[in-house]
Amino acid sequence: MSESALTSRLRLAVVRLNRRLRAQRQTSAVSLTQLSAMSCLHKCGPLTPGELAAKEGVQPPSMTRVIAALEELGFVSRSPHPSDGRQAIVALTDEGVACIQADISAREAWLDRRLAELDDEERAILARAAEIIDRMAGNQN
Numbered sequence: 001m002s003e004s005a006l007t008s009r010l011r012l013a014v015v016r017l018n019r020r021l022r023a024q025r026q027t028s029a030v031s032l033t034q035l036s037a038m039s040c041l042h043k044c045g046p047l048t049p050g051e052l053a054a055k056e057g058v059q060p061p062s063m064t065r066v067i068a069a070l071e072e073l074g075f076v077s078r079s080p081h082p083s084d085g086r087q088a089i090v091a092l093t094d095e096g097v098a099c100i101q102a103d104i105s106a107r108e109a110w111l112d113r114r115l116a117e118l119d120d121e122e123r124a125i126l127a128r129a130a131e132i133i134d135r136m137a138g139n140q141n
Contacts, residue, residue, distance in 0.1 A: 020110070021111070024110045025107075026106045027099065030073065030075070030099070033066055034066055035100075037052060037063070037067070037070065038070065038075060038092060038096055038100050039100060040052060040055050040056055041076065041090065041096070042092060042100045045091070046089045046091035047089070048081065048087050048088065048090070049063050049067055049088065049090055050063075052067070052090060067090055073095075074095045075092065075093060075095055075099055076090050076091065076096055077090070077091055077093050078090055
C-alpha cells in the first residue's frame with residue numbers, strides 16, 4: 001500500500017471510529033467542547049481557566065464561556081487560587097464527575113462489544129496500533 005493510501009485509510013478509519021464513539025454519548029446537555037473541557041479536568045485535575053484553555057487549544061475568552069456554561073449546569077465549580085487572588089481554580093463537581101464517568105462507560109461499553117467480535121490476533125494488532133496512534137497523537141510536529 002502506498003504512503004498516501006495508508007494516510008487516507010487511517011484518517012478515514014479514525015474519523016469513522018470517532019464518529020461512532022461520539023454517537024454513544026449519554027447526554028446532549030453539554031456540547032462536545034464542554035465535554036472535552038470536562039474530560040481534561042477529569043484527567044488533569046483542577047486547573048486555572050488559562051491552563052484549561054491552553055490544554056484544550058482554545059483562546060481564554062472562549063474557555064471562559066465554556067466554564068460559565070458548565071458552572072451553570074453544576075458540572076464545574078470555581079474556587080479562589082491559593083496564591084494568586086486574580087486567578088480562580090476550576091474543578092469538576094460530583095455531578096461533573098458522574099457525567100464524565102457515564103460518558104466514558106457508554107463509549108467503552110460500545111467499544112467492548114465491538115472488540116468482543118474480534119479474534120485474539122486482531123485484538124493484539126489493535127493493541128499495538130493503539131500504542132502507535134497514541135504516540136503519533138502525542139507528537140506535535
